[in-house]
Structures are given as C-alpha cells and as structure tokens.
Amino acid sequence: MERYDVSIDHLRLGTISDADITHSVHGTLLPSGGLLTRAFLQRLRARGISQVSVDATHLGCLTDEGVRLLKQRRDGTQKNRDPGHDSLASFFSDDSPLFARRTNRAGEAYSEERAQRFRQSLENAIGIFEVLGAEVQEVPSSMMAEMCGLPARLAEMLLEDADQSLSVLECDATATPLSNRCSQMSLLAMSTGMELGLSDSELASLGQAGLLHDLGLFLLPPKFRNPTTAYNASDLGIYQSHPYLTLRLLEGVHRISELVRVLILQVHENADGSGFPRNFKSHRLHPLTRILQVVEVYLSLVNPGQGRPALLPHDALTFLLFQCQKGNFSPQVLRAFINQITLFPIGSHVLLNDGQQATVVRRNADQYDQPFVIFNNDARGQPQALAGTELRIVSPLVRDQHSQMRLEKEILASLTLDSLI
Template identity: 30%
Template structure:
C-alpha cells in the first residue's frame, strides 16, 4: 500500500475534512522542509507524520503512483511548495498593505449597498433601433470607425497622463461612453462589428475600448437602464489603467509570461484602483467593479478569489468581455483565435463555472454564436460576413454574401451580395473563418446544421 511504502503507517486521518487544506503540485515540493501537520492521501491514509521531512524518495514514490497533486494543510503549503512560497513572497512585497487599504476603501461601497444593482426606469434596450435584414450604411460605418479610433486616442492620452497628473477629467470619459451608447442605439450591430475589427492592435487603449463596447452591448441585452449601461462602459474604459505601472516587458510580452510574471501582472488591479482616485466625477461603484473584473464565478480569479453573487454583476459582465477580447486579439507571440472559436471557449468556461450563464446568454443575443463582423462559409459554397445578430437564433445570424460559389469577391452594393436571414433560409454555416488574422478555418459542428439540409448533405455524400 502507498502508506506502507512511504511512511510505514496505515493510520487514517481522524478528521481530514475539518482541516483547511490547499492543493500542492508534487513537483513543487521542497526537499528538506518539514511538515507541521500529518499528511494524508485522498482516502485519509497517512502518508507522512507530523514533523516528517520532505525527501526526494517521497516525491518519487508519489510520482510512481501517478499522484500529481496532494492536499496539505494551508500552513504547510506555504512552507513546502515553491508555488505557494513565491506567491506569498510576492504578496509580502507589495500586495498586503495595498489590499488592506483598498479593502477598507471598497468595504464602504459594499456597506452602502452598491454591491447590488438597482435598475429602475426604462431599459436601454427599448431605445435601440433594430434594423433586421438591412445592411450598414457605408457612411454610418465610416463615421463609427473614425469615432472609435478617435476615442481610443483620447483614452490613451488620459491613461498616460494619469501617471503624473494630480487629477483627471472623468466627465471626458463619460462623454466617450455616452457617444458609444448613442451609436449603439443607432446601429447596435454596426458598432459591435467596428469594435471587433480593432482586434489587430493589442494596445491597452483599444483593449479597454473594445471591452467597454462589448460590455455595454451585453448590459443592454440584459435589460439594464441607461445609467447602469454607462457605468459598465466607464468601468470598461478604466479598469486596466494600472497595467501602465506594470513593467513594460510584462505588460507587452514577446513570449508567454512565467508564473512569477503573471503574479506581477496581477498587481495592476491594485494600481488601477489607486489611479481611479485621481478621476474626478467618477461613480463610487466603478472602483469596486474595476477591482473585481478578474474574479471568476467559481472562485479561481484574483485578487480575492470571490465567488458567485459576491462578485458585482457589472464585474461579471466585464470579466466575460475581457476573456473574449483577449482571445480575439493578436499578440506578438500568439495569433488571435477566430471569434466563433472564442465563443465556444466561453461555453466551455461556463460549464466549468467560470462565467455567469445569464451574462453569456446576453452576449449570445448581442453577438450570436458567430459574432457580428466575423466571416463564415455557407452550405451553398458562398462566403458571407455576419451582419447582425438574430435574437434567440444564436446559430442563424443575418449575413451578407461577400464571395460567390466560384470564389469571386462581391462588392456590398453588388446584385449578388444578398443579405440572408438564416433563420428563414435553407442554407447553414459550414465553417467559421478568421477575420484579419488567426488560425485555419474551423468546421462548424453538426448540431448547427439545419436538420433538413443535413439530410440532403448526407444523401449527397452517400
């Protein structure tokens, strides 16, 4: 037995479930360090007695039995695991005092009841113009593209000035958000398509702008009023400003970050809250939301590992938007993934408990499974661009054909560049394509295909 081989004892733990434990990788165990509490396996069988020393022989015994992680007392984890030691050292060097100060600031926000969303008055969604099966006006798209780039430039200037200025004009940010909301009301899908095409630039300003637009879209679909949608938009623009205080080689890496560099990067949350104190006219709620953007529903996020409803709704919205924007942005060492593939990863994350399902459903309504602005191949052999989401018809968006069956590119005003509402048509999506960058085309899963069309396809293949 394992216990006999390793410790020579088969005594079981008297109350393993009552211990505060932490999961530790076997490879991270530090040889030569002693444990303060007995160490048992998942069945309660004693592996090492109190005061025993971690040895290389002990680690090898665990590996031989394909044991990759063990549960140890929390105090022991901070002594015998390199991972936990590094994490605690990092916190000791700058997180602790920061956390205490920030927690005391934000606790008042929670005590004042701002952790809960008050959503009185008409829903912002009621004032949005829904265009149905109609294309974008070229002039409108050009105006929206220009506005988006201008707003990113203003945001970039405000971000960098926050490092030295004593105060920042928060009303300028509010005006930016109000302009975005006005554009969303006028043509919801066109604004989202325009924001998606900023994905080739990984700059911090564009990241925050895309998050702001996408999060506002989700908030609109969730039935939030104008004031709440604007609060989400402002938090989206501000939440990552602290990244400017993170070392350049970590903020804009040319390679994947190491574990210690990721911990350094996580400090940006505290830096952001500090910088937000300089922004004049900022709703108190924005600091709390910004602090919680990287928390996950299952408690695996940071900085506090909060769970479920202990995370503000607006932070849950921004967290989902953050993952989508990050996955669909090209980095120096990593291509962006196709928007459709990013949506599938969000589904997988929701199944793991990372995301709020109600937020994901709202994003589906706002974007569809094939996000607005992305490219798809149709069962007819034509290529199309997703023009508009289609409500609850997540897999059947409104698309505009941009290439015919022979591969000839069609101009938007061409007679063959038809607009198709796929919920009313007999064709279906066979492949999701990258936009400006990304991986090879991704086959659409069979569940997306219209049952009747799928039968026809199967007959043809037979």
C-alpha cells in the same frame, strides 16, 4: 473664415478638433469632432503630409501652448463643474431605458456614413485612452472628464445601429493592444447589458469599468501592457497588482462611483477563485462583474496581442460555452452576449451548406444561429436572412492562416482559461 497652415509636429495629441482640419490638395483630413491621435499623425506622415490647414478660431486649442492656456482657463472657471459626470447623467438617465431605444435595423444594409462616424468614435476613445496613459502620473482634470464621458458616446453608436457598431471593432494597428481592448470592452459590456435589460445607471457603470479597469498598467513597465505576455512568478505578482494601481489613480476622481471601483477590482476574478487580486469566488462577485468577465475573456481569445494566434470568434464562443457548463460563467450573461453578436459573430466569414461563402452582418432577433449574411458573390451587398430558408452555416472560415486558428473540438473539454489566456 481665415485659416492657418500648421506643422503636424505642433498638433496636440488627445485634442478633439472643433472644426475640419484640411489640406490644400488632399481636402478634409479630419472632420470636426475628430480626435488628434498618434494614428492620425502617422497616416499623414505616410502620405507625405507635413502641414495642415486649421481654422484660425481653433488654432490655439490644437497646439501645445494653446491647450495649456485653455486648461488654465477651464480650471479657473469650471472648478465646480464636472463635464464628464454631466454628459453621463444626461445620457444615462433611466427616464427612457437605453435597451428600449435601440433602432431595429434587421435586414438593412450597412451605411458607409455610419461606418465612418463609428470608426471615428472608436478611434477617439482609443486615442484618448492612449493620451491618458501617457500622462497617467499627472492626468489633467479635463482629460479625465473626456474619458469618463466616453461610454455615453459609445452607447450612442449601439442605439443607432448595434450591429454596425460591433462590425467596426477592429484593432487599430497603431494603438497599443491595451487601448484597443479597453475601448472594445466598454462597448461590448454595455451592449451585453442592454441585451439583459439593465438600467441606464448600470450600463454607465459597465462602460466606465470596462474602459478604465486596466488603467493602472500604465504605471508599470511597457511589457505588462500586452494582454498575453507570459510572465515569470515575480512578474506575475506585479501584473496582478494592477487593479489596486488603477484604484489608486482614481482616488481623487469623484465622478467614478463606488460601484465602478468595485467592478474594476473584480474584473480579473474567476468564478472558481483562481483569479486576482483577491481570489474571490463567484458568490462574492457583484452581478455586473459577470458581464465584464465574459467580455474580457472573449476579447483575450480573439485579440490576444503579439505572440499568439487569435481564435476564430465562433471557436472562442464555443470555448466559453464549455466553460459555462463547468460553472465558470453566468448562463444568463453568456446567452445575452451570444444573442447580440450571434453564434457566428458579426464580421465572421462562413461556409454555407450549399457551398456558398458569406459574411455575417446582422443578428436576427433571438435566432442566434441564423443571422443575416451577405453572400460573397453579391455585388449589391444586401443582407439576406437565413431563417426561413434551407440555408445553414456549416462552419466559420479562417481569414488569415498566420494570425487565426481553429480550436479542435476534441480538446475543448480539457482546456482551461489559464491555458488559452
């Protein structure tokens, strides 16, 4: 197959490559199905790579001019086709509920091949969101279709290996905190919904709402896109208007259901009426909103963006449990959320009662306080069940003193949502 060398400056961000992008020395740089993201180009430049090799048949799709021609052709021949809706409808069908199709991998070691694919899928989601945000004033229909179809791809990860899917939820340092959080929120909301046994249509709505709920922030100055920026009174009013801006952007998008629009408008509401934009209390909120609320607050605590240290995931869950006792979260939703990520969330470094250190890698059915772990001194990396042994987790461990902090239990009762996020 004939190939051409192309300057990386001519590659089109947001394009999914239908063939491997390679280099004569470094081999395959981006496998088929990968998304051309800003992070990918930055990695190439860091390695001193200025040109890549592209399959001749896909050259036009990967460059600016080729993409423009392709979009014109698609817009002219597929006006009545909705690929984003088609992919969702075929995947979220309710014929065989997703929660019943999850693969049980209890005690199984992680697969490096799965890890690479999962990271690529998450990076694609983040990259598409970044490109969509950059073109938010005039979003191409093909790009919106890609965005609306992303929840199906993320849900595929959960079906294949839910635990390993959650393990790759690390922030892409080259992407905005907003893009990271929205992609993570979509995945975690669907995972929680599966745990609750929701229908496929409800899971699709959760995935889309989680992904799109903050899209309106791209219409505001960049300072409003950091989830933890401290605002003055004037800026706060502007920030709290963004759910309406998101709905305005989605007005002409027929593949976004009325339920998704309702959820987008309610994500930032609080049970006590202190949220925004309409100060609704819990009795006026859609049941699915309660899932998004838990996920949104958790992510704000463990990935707060610049300027604030992150809480350890275990401490963030402890805070959510205290708030649940005050009536701020649904007990059923919080139980499902903890069941899927465990009380010491997947990826946590922990100290055991015998002095060993370990990493949490898998849940253990409903025994959320006795997950599968890998001992730090185990060269084989084989998950070990704590259930049925004398071993217990004593405490989580701080990995980075500069970016993570413990939450003192003595002050938990006095903390509020506003004081932490």
